[in-house]
Amino acid sequence: QAVVTQEPSLTVSPGGTVTLTCASSTGEVTSDYYPNWFQQKPGQAPRALIYSTSDKYSWTPARFSGSLLGGKAALTLSGVQPEDEAEYYCLLYYSGARGVFGGGTKLTVL
């Protein structure tokens, strides 16, 4: 099974910009991997933010954007708010429509 790697932790100042990345052990991440991004706060169920690389759900704040960057999937938060402090997970799909989550990035807003 492929391994999906995310930064274990990142820190950003309020109002700042941060990019979280999602790499695949198989090589370059393309749109064919159908990247998804999720946010999870302590004690809560995960909430989907992005699907198909850059498409947003109706509730996804405009400051969140998904892209492909340097061979990885990326989630960029622009104008970070204190409430964005959370764990973020990416999900990539491989052949046979098999999904693999990354280990998550703990984002601290400080």
Next chain:
Amino acid sequence: QVQLLQSGAEVKRPGSSVKVSCKASGGTFSNYVISWVRQAPGQGLEWMGGIIPFIGTANYAQKFQGRVTITADESTSTAYLELSSLRSDDTAVYYCATEGGTSSGPFHYWGQGTLVTVSS
């Protein structure tokens, strides 16, 4: 507005099996993928598999291949996840999720989660 209602918490012995249900209401069931995701205490998310009910064939994570079976009953709009040969590290909250239609993604709606505890 789709609602996914999952079955209640389970306590299972090691080596046994568990079957978790996910009943959909308020929307179209058959045409959209239903995914199963789990989260062990203090751990990250794990994708287990998915199924599109009208197709009926499930896809499974390699890690669970041979131990997991995902099915769907269109007549009752219910999806099932069965996990066998349970081990203590299968203790987790199991979630089902489904799409929100053609203009939304595969994890639009979530069930409330089902805690499965594996303990002797």
